[in-house]
Amino acid sequence: DAKTTQPTSMDCAEGRAANLPCNHSTISGNEYVYWYRQIHSQGPQYIIHGLKNNETNEMASLIITEDRKSSTLILPHATLRDTAVYYCIVRVSSNTGKLIFGQGTTLQVKP
Amino acid sequence: DADVTQTPRNRITKTGKRIMLECSQTKGHDRMYWYRQDPGLGLRLIYYSFDVKDINKGEISDGYSVSRQAQAKFSLSLESAIPNQTALYFCATSDSDRGVAYNEQFFGPGTRLTVL
Numbered sequence: 001d002a003k004t005t006q007p008t009s010m011d012c013a014e015g016r017a018a019n020l021p022c023n024h025s026t027i028s029g030n031e032y033v034y035w036y037r038q039i040h041s042q043g044p045q046y047i048i049h050g051l052k053n054n055e056t057n058e059m060a061s062l063i064i065t066e067d068r069k070s071s072t073l074i075l076p077h078a079t080l081r082d083t084a085v086y087y088c089i090v091r092v093s094s095n096t097g098k099l100i101f102g103q104g105t106t107l108q109v110k111p
Numbered sequence: 112d113a114d115v116t117q118t119p120r121n122r123i124t125k126t127g128k129r130i131m132l133e134c135s136q137t138k139g140h141d142r143m144y145w146y147r148q149d150p151g152l153g154l155r156l157i158y159y160s161f162d163v164k165d166i167n168k169g170e171i172s173d174g175y176s177v178s179r180q181a182q183a184k185f186s187l188s189l190e191s192a193i194p195n196q197t198a199l200y201f202c203a204t205s206d207s208d209r210g211v212a213y214n215e216q217f218f219g220p221g222t223r224l225t226v227l
Binding site for chain 1: 115144146151152153154155156159169170199201203215216217218219220221
């Protein structure tokens with residue numbers, strides 16, 4: 001599975017969009033990009049995933065660059081409850097089901 | 112997620128003791144996982160199971176063993192606990208019927224284990 005690089009921490013004002021970048025320059029053609037978040041010592045929560053097209057669900061949007069070497073998770077209207085560690089994970093679409101978590105980005109949403 | 116439960120939620124034990132952490136799920140998922148998390152770090156996979164008769168090692172299986180007693184139950188054992196196994200332990204489940212690309216894992220609330 002490809003390695004990912006994320007900023008260690010970011011701040012965002014409440015009500016504004018939070019844009020969390022992830023670099024995965026060694027991604028291969030059959031690897032998906034997944035995003036999870038972990039709110040203070042709780043179990044991680046799935047947010048979204050994508051292969052090459054942009055994706056949107058009720059929680060967030062995922063923008064993947066055309067060369068697929070980077071992506072951005074967008075929380076359109078961040079709230080204080082979105083304060084968490086956000087993990088970008090790249091893995092092969094296979095039957096292994098394994099997730100490899102890095103250190104993630106700590107997003108602090110401020111009033 | 113209340114559909115995935117872990118017991119105990121907190122445990123303090125001594126070096127050399129045998130400890131079992133239990134995980135139960137009511138989601139009907141076939142796949143179950145055990146992760147550990149150390150302070151300030153991401154989660155690391157210990158073991159995973161795709162079915163009752165299937166057990167696979169993850170990144171850091173040394174010092175741990177698992178048992179998949181039923182589809183809904185997956186337990187993690189530390190045969191002889193040591194202080195560097197002090198960590199937060201998470202169980203997770205996923206559903207293989209969702210397709211190979213879809214890997215939403217549902218996590219339990221975690222067990223905080225301290226080995227003195």
